[in-house]
Amino acid sequence: MKNVKVVRTSTIPLSLNILLKGQLSFLKEKFDIVGISSNNDDLKEVAYREGIHTIAVDMERSIAPFRDIISLIKLVKIFKREKPLIVHSITPKAGLLTMLAGKMAGVPIRMHTFTGLIFPTRTGLMQKLLIKMDQLLCWSATNIYPEGNGVKNDLMSFRITNKPLKVLANGNVNGIDLKYYSSTSVVNDEVNRLKEDLEIHQDSFIFVFVGRLVGDKGINELVHAFDKIQKTIDKSIKLLLVGSLEAELDPLLNSTLNIINSNKDIISVGFQKDVRPYFAISDALVFPSYREGFPNVVMQAGAMELPSIVSDINGCNEIIVEGVNGTIIPVKNTEAIRAAMFKFLNDKDYYHKLKKNSRQMITERYEQHVVWNALLEEYNTLIAQYEKSKKK
Template sequence: MVVVTAEVTARLFMRGYVEFLSRSGYEVMLVADDLSALREPLFERGVRAMSLPMSRDPAPLRDLVSLIRMASLIARARPDAVVYATPKASLLASIAARVLGVPLRVYELWGIRFETARGAARALYRGIERVIATCSTVVVANSASLAARAAEFGITGADHVIVLGEGSSHGVDSKHFSPLAEVPEIDEATAAFLAEHEGITLGFVGRLHPDKGIDTLMAAASRLAEQGEDVRVLLVGGAEGAAVEFPPGVAVHLTGEVMDVRPYLGVFDVLVLMSRREGFPNVVLEAASMEVPAIVSDATGCVDSVIDGVTGYVVPTGDVDALGSVITELAGDPVALRALGVAARRRAVKTFDPEHVWRLSEEHLRSQLERALRRRTASR
């Protein structure tokens, strides 16, 4: 049984994995809040899809109902292993699976939500993470820095958390994300913005949330503009959290949410992700696969996504001067910029092919499951 909170997570992050498990001989059930649209295509590939309503944010009464439903589903299905990711699904599935004695309980840790939280929220989310880890037989972090941070924060012991390969939750499809792939045209407003403004194109893709370090990107762009550098900033994503402030004198365009990010990645010169926390940022792999290098912060997760000086650059979190210096250097050396992009795609194709990532997960799952079933047999 594989459990995540939202349908979009199941569709984008887990669908390929569960289909791979089915092809590898497992009987697989995928659970999320609403899988009605995926039920038939998954069934055709040997995967059962079950919808179980879950709320992403804390909602005690609804969470209790969801926990009871989760326990009922696990009791009926009697899985040998439950694999879960995302906070709410992991909390419900880990508790229910442990109470019901599921032999193998795998927590796919994709980020630490409380890392940038404060006060009561930090205490609450830290407590939730510790409960999940305690109820799990193994924690699989999707980056080395995330595994280290989990141990540092006391979520789990260093001997209880592992990283498979070089991390990532599901890798990147290098045929879909390719500079040679046929992609839609960018929208007219974005095309007009690019035609109107010149300079190195600094791109961002994701939620426009304070944790993503948009303020650092905008401050660096503003400083470069004041110094006479030609820069233009393209923000791809929907607003979430505090509003993004656009400093005067900076060429900035906000696309809003888009269905296909590839046309926009294709016009970036460099992706900038100055996030304050991540697990392993998928967008860096998607950009890399499109031969777009990245400048990332040295925050958890981000630091694992780039080989500094080879596939991009790593700069201190929140350091406007350091970010500006790297942008200036790249703007003045298009040959080096191109070389970074080529190296980034080479790494994405070689190290983060989805089949490779899924195979590592399946091999780990198989070895842990055999061990868990031996323990269960020995205890009888």
């Protein structure tokens, strides 16, 4: 079906580059794939690595009515010119704009994957506005895919849509490349060299967080929990923060920033394109996010044989099974984070049991080609249904 054009969109190109790595190249063997996102080097990298045509359309992550209308008009023009049979979006703003533009341009199959929901963590007028935006997205879409059963349940409970909601494979948008995310993919010399560069003692127990350093990711609670536990334990422990510090949309508390800057055992390394070496030097992931769709970080850590401490939210509570490959704690709870970290440090039998199960739990449920083939099958099914409807 190389003559069938499929447009994939995301708000920022980092999402296409990271979240859909390899998937677009896989689909290109069957379809004419076009990637659309905002313009920066990530979009160029997607085009080169995946071997697809890309088009830059700047889209704002925040609510920006004037700029959103400009983006919408550009997308309508592109869809009318490119004439795709399918448009398929991920991320909130790209989803709203792509589905509306697809409907306006007469694209027959309009698919959106909800990789996460913002409105459940908001209140008041902002929550109502976000709900209306997602309801508009779903109204203009033909097919809707929650990334996991937690997201599906939220869409249903908030009455976002009456349309069918289908979870593909076991829920994740791209699955895990188990060859890439493997403890054997990082050589010992690289691990030792990174520890030396970061001035980490070989016997230190390292907790790692990977993601944006913002309030919604639970960084305030995590940093304060680590600072507290460090003062009550005589073992050498480190907290490794791997991700960019964002000071605009959801900045950290000043007290959190002060601790990060003053505590020598909290090591912030910024955004890293390849996170595997940082997983390789670590002992456990701590991911106390307030909201997720289906977090890749938790699966990546598990594939790298790390047990996880995660908050009881969508995705996290599907990947992690309590007491099997990690532990699940309440959201926004500093004391719960501290207690879970303390147990990892002091109950070695418990820790090693979780560690032993971590990779197997990912291998059995989220191998990448299982996810890719499920999506390919869905595309083929929708195309067949459309072709059948044309003949009537």
